[in-house]
Amino acid sequence: MPLLAVSGLTKRYRRGDTLVSAADDVSFTIEPAETLALVGPSGSGKSTIARLVTRLIEPDAGTILLEGTNLRALKPSALRAMRGRLQIVFQDPLAALNPRATVGRVIEDPLKIHTRFSRGERRSRVASLLERVRLDPALASRPIHEISGGQRQRVAIARALASSPTLIVLDEAVSALDVSVRAEILQLLKRIQRETRVAYFFITHDLGVVRAMADRVAVLDGGRIVETGLASEVVSNPQSEIGKALVAAAPRLPRS
């Protein structure tokens, strides 16, 4: 059984007199410990699909099965319990995390919601999560707004890991980072996957990131998946029009 099975997912928005499909009959699966990338140009529907899968917005149609449980059929209380299994990390951690909260509180909050740990247990869990994302546990007392962008994204990853998820949706999670910080975060994500067998749904417009991180990739155009395959094969030999355009547009270092 796949970890995540999405089928027929559809979401339309009204723009003036016309209906625009942000997601049009989208189906895919993600296996445990797998990384599936979703690529496409701006406006292709990537972020809408990230929000639909994490149930932050309501689809018009389709089913979302996580570990066999239909997320659309759950009552709010059951969905809340399920949310610990399915986490999301956004592009801008300063917008996603309370800037005035301390690092420790940001990571501890999901432990309060999803676990019955005592206060002392939560504190030691926060320290081990900070170590897992290679941050100094002493950082726990610092407010979010005082730390660097790369550190903030590590905190966002630690927070996502707090509830022991089986799937993390990474919505352009490395797109705003400096290249050397991005390289470190990608290494970190790979190591965490090896250690915890968490699966990633990696949303990006950057095929370099896809080639470095993903097992498989789905190419999105106008809300529809137009191509799916092994990341290495799609990046080296794209079949769809938009896949070809994305590969052609990727910056390359000049060869000798």
Next chain:
Amino acid sequence: MTVLARLQGFGVSYSRKRHATTALANIDLDLFAGEKLAIIGESGSGKSTLAMALAGLLAPEAQQQGTIEWPGYSDQPQPGRDIGFVFQDPGGSLNPVMTVGSTIAEVARVNLGLDRASASQSAHDLIARVRLPDPERIAHSYPHQLSGGQRQRVAIAAAIAGRPSLLIADEATSALDTIVQAEIVALIRSLVEADGMTLVFISHDIALAASLADRIAVFRSGRLVECGDTRTIIQQQEDAYTRQLLDAHLAVEA
């Protein structure tokens, strides 16, 4: 080669409550007329400060050290007329309550002394030149009615409307997706080459910069780390930090 601008011992610092922050220090750099120079750096490298200093757009409280001379100009170059500027966020540089046609025409009117009719004609021509479809309709649009890529084309049209000889693009493609980014880079290249402009292309992406620039200057923490021909910097770089940036590039090819 004619030197357009010469920086010698150039630095910029800010002091706030007895606390001094150095944004740039001890920069020696020549900008040659007609070249495409890339300024590469990460957050805090000082690359945007350098762009603002070249354009004469530094905040009044900025303290400058050293000199910027302009041997390529008879007098101090003026932003708009001599120097065009394209920023990362076209939404922030375009007036949201003016049609984009009026915005572009205004630049032409102020800097070239055109009357309203000629300025308006010039705006239409420029909208076509930046390859926007249906220039008539675009000229009467407001920025919010356009896509990010279309807005950046409008910002480029406005930047070149005063016929500057130097174009500075500061992370002009960083907020765009890869496909639109490649189109905007191609547009900048063709405009710069057709008009014989000098280009300063500021980016955090060394591969993107290498596809466009003749020379690359690498900045880190306010200092110039290394500067040379694109080929030399990519293949025979001397500095470990430059190598680190190249290693961090994620290639689409094996």
